Amino acid sequence: GQSSLQSPENVQVHVVNTNFTLSWDYSGTDPNVTFSAEFQWVGFPAGASAGHGMLPFYLFWKGKTIPSGAGFLTEFPVTLYSPRLFLGKILFDTQIGPPGLELQSTNGVIKVKVSPPEANQRKKMWIDDLSFKYNLVFWESSSPAQVRSKIIFPVDTIDDLAPDSTYCFKVQANIPLDAKQGLFSPVSCVKTTQKVPDLLCATNLSVLALNMKFQLLWDNQGDQEVNYNVQYLYGFQKKLKDGYSDKWRSVPSCENITSTCCNFSSIITTTGFYYLRVQASEGRNKSCFSSEIRVEPLRTNGIGPPGVRLDLSDTLLHILISPPGGVKDEIMRDNYDLSYRILYWKNSSDQEEEVRQKEVKQTIATVPDVSPSTLYCVKVQAFSEIYNKSSAYSQQECIHTPAGTRLPLLIFGIFTGALLVVLLVATPLVFLLYQAYSKIKYVFFPSCQPPLNIEGFGSQPLSSPCLSAPEEPVENCCVIESMITEEGNEIDFTDYKHSKESSRDSGNYSNDNNSSGSKGSKETLEKEIV
Template sequence: MAAAAGGSGACLSLLLALLFLSLSGRCLTDRGNLAKPKNAQVDVMNSNFTLKWDWDGKCNMKDCNVTFSAYYRLVKRKLSRGWQKLSGCLRVSATICDFSSSKLDFLKKYRLRIKAEEGEKNSEWSSAIKFVPYEIAEIGPPDIQVEAVDGLIRINISAPGNSDKTPMWEASDFSYWVEFWKNNSTEQKQKKLVHYNDRIDNLDPNTTYCLKIKALLNGEKESAFSPVHCVHTENADANKVPRPKNVRVNALNRNFVLKWDWDETYGKNMTFTVAHCRAFEKKFKKKDCWDTVSGCEKVTTSECDLSSKIIFEGKYEFRVRAINGTEETAWSKEIEFTPSIDTEIGPPSKVKVKLINGSVYLEISHPEEDGSRSMKDYLGFTDLSYRVFTWTNSSNSWEKRFEEDRTHFAIPESELYPQTLYCLKVQAFLPTSNKTGHFSAIECVTTEAGPAGSGGSEALWVVAGDHAGTWRMESGKYSAVLVAVISFFSVAIVCLLVTGFCYGVYCLHRWIKYIFFPSCKLPSNIEECFHEVSLKNAFIPYAAEPTENCSITMNIVTENTEETDIKNYAEHCMQSSVDSGNYSNEDEVNDCPLEET
């Protein structure tokens, strides 16, 4: 019975325990279980961190004293520390908390979770969320101050988050975009501001302008616009002297000259003063960073040499004002100048071209080379390179033949055309920024006569130290062929003209000889009689002379009578023919009878 009584007691105890648990569960159900937080979200504005979440608990938070706590830990492969309390979000009674004082690293990744608490009771943890502060951060609108001064609007801008103890961004990371308009007009104008301290020029006098500004972070993010600010420009004064305009820096190598425009109708005897501000002084928020430039106080010309005042690696702003006795104009618009970026590269100091043993040698000196330093030694010019442009008398334009960071080149004789004029010019440039310099003076050299080897028919090689670059000479090849063809046809035409002229002269000579000097031949029996008479005289007419009758007394010799008669008769006829100009005249022959004695 004792055993039975013990078993009954145990069963009774079990029943009582079950009844107690049932009653306790009903009580908790009546009060409501602690639901876990959900939909947690982190918002970052500048350097301000806010955590929000939802909670669906059934009791009134004011009556049941429910609070919330958030914990975080760094996300990485090996955890060195567990969950840590999130400063600013411990036992808060609202579903929002500010944990800006937690000093989290902006670039690291974190995991965060929340639980509800009531006395000794805790809810389950919410789902953990992950975030990187820099990635989810939003940029707030900038704080601005606006005032109208000297017919322009001066703007001072405070970078977003600049007032925070640990700002997420540097002030120098921002640029700014402004929209401004006349108060009574819907037309808007835009201008991008480079610095937090700028001005808007060319405004109408006695006019109200309104503007709003937003911040741009390294081209990645932008803020919302600031509240609208309105200012009123002052009335124009016809007697007021205007300020200098179009302020600029003419920079070539290490020579810097500040220039500006001035309307001399307002006075020719004005003096000018130049002020400058260093960029690093603005960066550290120096309120008045402007200092007068030594040597540029009260200058009488509209320019000032700044070469000895500027550090090549620096960054500056300049402004100018005109002075007439005790009257001073407003300052001109400020301009920015960065020597390493805005300076123009001059031509090479020297370009030497020599012809040695038929080869052409080229030597280049860096711009502004004074023996100790050159432009190549200054910031931004360490990668100074050169382009070489060439021209020959057989081509019609300059061609880029070489582009390399060298200063010595050699063109072998075997790759040059003989007796050819080669001209070249050189230009410095920066490959990284695609900035080009001024051209050098043109240098020319004429190659020597003689065998030209390949004559550049394939390529022209430029050797620089142990490296070589190719100068293509295809145009020279085709030009040489063209010149040869033209020369051949020119010589052929000249030969044809000379041959035709000689042939014409020869024909003319024969025609004249045929007309005026005919070649007629006498019979052989008469030619023997006239062998002493010139043939030329036979073609010259003579005036006819009167013939005389004559008688010849001849002594007839008995021996050879017949031969003597014939001889005398021939002499008589010849005499008559010469005198009369006739070769034979029958009448005259009859007038010469032979008389015998």
């Protein structure tokens, strides 16, 4: 019979860019054994179809769709089978392939051009080329132990190299956000040349920046009359794989100038970074570009000293601070998160006074309990902890406190005045409130209560049977008869009428008596007259 074959061991999958490689160990001794690999996607990417097939030694990934969550897919689950044994699932990690590298030696420097992995390929594992950072490693061939490395752009220049020397280079593409490091490119070597000095070129470029005001300075090597053109480049444009030679722009007001300085504040913003260079020209035919200088606005900029003003109130010394660049400079205030270090002391000629310090975030500080008739001096420094920057100290400002006053007497006077004000305001108010209270109490809560038999009078009409009905109103009339006596005198009964009215009984039963009495009196009077 035929003996059974041993299964492959130590099966591994290696992925570089879009190339999948399957490897295994086999401990059998039969030289006529052949191998085939079968694969099946388990948890395959969205948009791809599951499948299986027989593969040769090299496993190629054929046009599967890559999900673009973070731009990259770094792990695939794969199930492997041997002809007779299920080997299980293997997770494999993708590797970044080596980038391309081109070198050019010119005028003592090496120009480097790096092409990204999978350049010019239709199907890519790594979609975003701008996410790569390139690590260049180089050394002099005669001293391989002295290895140097530098993070470079796709198109860059390596200077500070010894002339007429051979240098070797290799480069790798990394993705810092995913902590992935790629494979190095093959080693390439090139020989440097002698640098030919050009007296026309601007040298020693430097940037002087204070409170977001930027100046570019350079040196002129010769005495000839040279025109300069200052150019700038946005930092992100250096990441373009096709180069940036046509991306340079001229700084306004710094074109065809003869001075060796340029104010380029107009092009600066707080985001990103810039590169600047100076083009020198003599006549129409000869031109030379200086080396480039990198400018990161918020890091390159320097913080100027703040402004200081002093004021006094009672026993307090107020320190008023103006931010560097002025109160209206929002860039300095908003981007640096400034704090202030204050130094203050008594400036006395009699004795050496200790300098005291305090730090504040606000632009107003207070020193309490200052001594009278004393000269106080202050200076302030602005600093930013975020950028680890600090300004120079401001100019020294001094103020003389007034002569002292008798504090207890002053306090007593203030207390007395406040008490008088309170009394003048409170006394009329209390009187008015008391009067209002008395009126309300008199109306709603009288001290004299009505008798019980008429309590509740007015709430309902009286209907007691013991009381007589009210008398109807009667008009009182009196007939006065005028009689003429013999003597012709008229008798006036006015007094009689008055007497009659005054003697009337007010009772309900006095009407008849009154009328009868009046009648008898009248008859008696008539008899007397007769």
